[in-house]
Each structure stands twice: as structure tokens, then as C-alpha cells.
Amino acid sequence: MRVRARLFAVQRELAGTRELALELAPGATIDDAWAALVERFPALAPGRPFVRFARNGDYADASTVLDDGDEVAFIPPVSGGSGDDDAGDADRGPDGDPVRVLELQTDPFPPTVIADLEARLATRADGAVVAFVGRTRASPGTPAPGQEAEAARHAGRTVESLDYEAHESMALRILGAIADEIAARFGVNRLAIVHRLGAVPLGEASIVVVTAAPHRDAAFAAARYAIDETKARAPIWKAETFVDGRVWVGAPARGEAPPRGEPSTRDEAPPA
8 A cells, every 4th residue: 555654854855755655455554655765765763762643644653554655744843842824713702702813924014913813712702912023033942853953063153034934734723633632621612723844033923922811810821721732832933044054942742731730831721
């Protein structure tokens, strides 16, 4: 059988291709697909302990059995670990109706991005709007596993810009799942998560999260959860560009939502 293999970020650079077809025996697993990939591109082998897998846009275990025509994505460490026009965007409904703006875009954010998103989200029932803006910075982050030597070569240098890459359809699906979790955990149904792709100069926004809710505690908790889970789970990769090279940064992706009550993600928020 034949499956479509997709490569991203440092894997794409090492293999010199974004995707390829793999011929596998019937009943082959994702792990078999990885073995076939490494046979063609041995330079990928050291990355195995840090790779996550996805089958047809959903995270999957290495033991998952594949079918003919499946897409297998090999997910290297994602950017956070430490747009489609119809990407979950919804028109404003009556007060209290869910509104989601989930987008990936290459264009820079306008100076009015927070006010624009607030206007799309907030209703007369909302007493709180919380916004988080993530910006590119000059100081380097933690290199992704396997990038330590390249990072050491640029030690002490200033980052020139950042470059973002994504498995777009899968990233948007995961943002939708995060929005579902926020509604279930915090009762917040109006939120925006908008992430830049491509080159982002220093000092510019790379991600904007906005939440609207009747009470501030829920809005704050929802915004924190949205940014933390986007960085930990969405297949979005970040490379720091230096004058003579670049370094991919991040940590292995987490494929599932954290347990309720986990300290780093603040669970259900009381009214405020």
C-alpha cells in the first residue's frame, strides 16, 4: 500500500522535501512508515525520541495501523513546548452565543487587532475582555532537540527575525479542540486565536489571543489556557534566524489536553 508522508521544519530541511510517497506492506504501522522514511533519509534517525505522529490530521501512536492512502505527518518539536477564511470563524450571534475566530495568517497584524477582535467577540453580556499578544524577541529560546550544536554556534548573537511553519489543517483542528476544552472547563464561548506564519520581524506580534466572558476570572483563565495549549499542542514550528543561519526551537508536542486541575493550566474559574 502507499501512504503520503509529510515532513516539517528541521525534518524537511534534513530530507530536502516536504512530502513523499512511502510503499508499505499491508498492515504496516506508523512505526513501519518511520523506518521506511529513515531508510531513505538516515539523517532523520536521531530525532526519533522527540517525534510525534499524526494520521490523517490527528495525533496517533506509533503502533497505529495504516490504510492505503493515509497521510502520515511526522511532528518534530513544536514552537511552544516551554488563515483560512473559514478556519472556524463565526459571525457574531445574539448575546451569549458562541463566537470563535481561529486563524492562521501570513499578513502582519494591524495596530487595531485587539480592538478588531473584541468587536467581533464581545457582547452586552460580557463584563471582561482579556487579550494576550506574543511578540518576537531578540534573545534566543531553547533549541529543539538535535539543534543544540547549531544553537551553540550562534551563542551570544542576536536573533534577526523568526520564521513560522505549520501543518495548517491539523493546527486549525487542534485550535478547535482547544476552544471546545475552554468552553467545557471555563464556560467561555467567545474567543480568538490568530497565529502568524512565515517571516515575522523582531518586535512584531506572532500570536494574538482574545477572550470575552461575563466575569474576569473565567476570561483570564481561558486566555492562559488558550496560549499554553496552542504552544504545547498545535503543529506550528518556529525557527530563529541569525545573520548566517537559523535554529529551530521548541519541545516535543503534547498530543492531549492536560488533566483537569493541572497547576499549569488553571481549571474552572469561579465568577468574579
